[in-house]
Amino acid sequence: MSVALAFYLVGLAISIAGNSVSGSSALLRSVASRLFVPWMAPAWLDLGFDDPLTSGTPEDGDHRLELRSHTAASDPIRLPGELAGERAARWRRLARGIALAHADDAAAGLAAGIGRGSFARCGNEDVIVRVLRTPLADRVGPPRPPRLEQVYAARVRRVDGDLQLIELGGGARRSELAPLLPSPVSARDRDGAEDAVGASP
């Protein structure tokens, strides 16, 4: 029992050290991935717990999602909107997740998923997904009314079963029309075609 406890405590220490936002060493990553992650991650115990509550950066601002049809002139859907409590906090985390992942492909993945999931809501398979942020109020100077700034924007649409994402705005990384997710049917067709090519003499 003592050995099991000691082993778990080492795992806890390594998961905290290894999941820090500052990154972790190759040694810790290697040890964690071999000994601890396989059973701690599915149990949701492979955590860093390193939430500073605030760091005074723009990322601490209030994030929200805006979804609207690209073609039809309709009112945008804002999330969390009038929701409150933990339910609203989850929508804010989702929006913030895109804002924080803006520098890599994860943002595009998340935005595409949100866009696809909102096709029915927007009544259109061509939607604009925007992440808006209300910056933190400045401590110096007179109080100002909160203003929204755009952190991320993308157009998500489905064409011939394929999901496409085009990032909009100045910092766009995917400003060209790019098929992001092939539909399961077309992906199978493609695989089948490749198999057929591979099988041919």
Add this chain to the structure above:
Amino acid sequence: MTAIVQSQPAQAEGRLTEAVGRTWMRFWFTPADTRPLAAVRILAGLLGLVLAGSYAGDLETWFGPGGMIPLDGPEGWVGTRVPSLFALARSTVILWALFGLLLAALVAVTLGLGGRLACVAAAALWASLLARGPVLAGPADDCLAVLLWCLVVGPASARWSIDGLLRGRRGLPTAGHSVWARVALGLVRVHVAAITLAVLLAQLKGDSWWDGTAAWWLAARPGSATHGLTRVYRGSEYLMNLVTHAIVAFEVVFAGGLWFAATRRLVARAGLVAWPLIGVLAGEPCWGLAMAIFCVAAVFPTEAADYTFHRYGTVGIQGPATDTVSPRSPG
């Protein structure tokens, strides 16, 4: 003479090893009262229902077929590729069935029905729900997962539970003190100290917790429950600094004070009040409540006053109608 000189370091080393071993055994294996664990169980179950309830309104929007967080995306789409039971939900019916199971397990944990099985089900399903959409999970969710797994270890439904009532009616004994309760409570204490330390280290990496402005940034979020404090902070920079430094000081004292018998219960009691307050200030009230639930494990005395520890594995078993604890354990 030489022999004596050489044996002194060896003796000191032996004493140190013995002291460390004794402390380890006392911390982990002295049978503990099962009531604090029952209190943690009830509170964690209630918090779990609140947190799981916050998923209910958008469950299909997020995880349903064609939902916003689909399973067939590229790597990084849903964070780490952690196995999730909710990933098996390819239809709305299965999704709601799994979610219903989670709620039922959390109700069972709260009521103390089903013993460890209910705790295992609640912990596994909760971890699965979080793994299905990591981007939606917050610090309170992480803490709840830890709490539920800690409950799996100990006899959490021995007291203040339907299981306990049923055992009493059948005339079966109830575990008043248990080694496993000690292990579970010890794990709760280790985790809350580790979480506090991790939060503290993360804070001290940023300037705002050093220059005393963190309290401002906490209150300045639009929609924050404490947004009104910004007006007060504008009027008094010292107050803002004081609040910031008080949070850090509390965390330092809390993480350290939990490990000394003289201060443990005091800091745990302070935690019952301070963590929810910090949670409200930080805009994470559920996280503050989760941290307070961790404190419950250290608030109450867990050992019988007349208990003398003999060896690992001893468990005090008492009859169903009495709260007294047998000081001499069987075996």
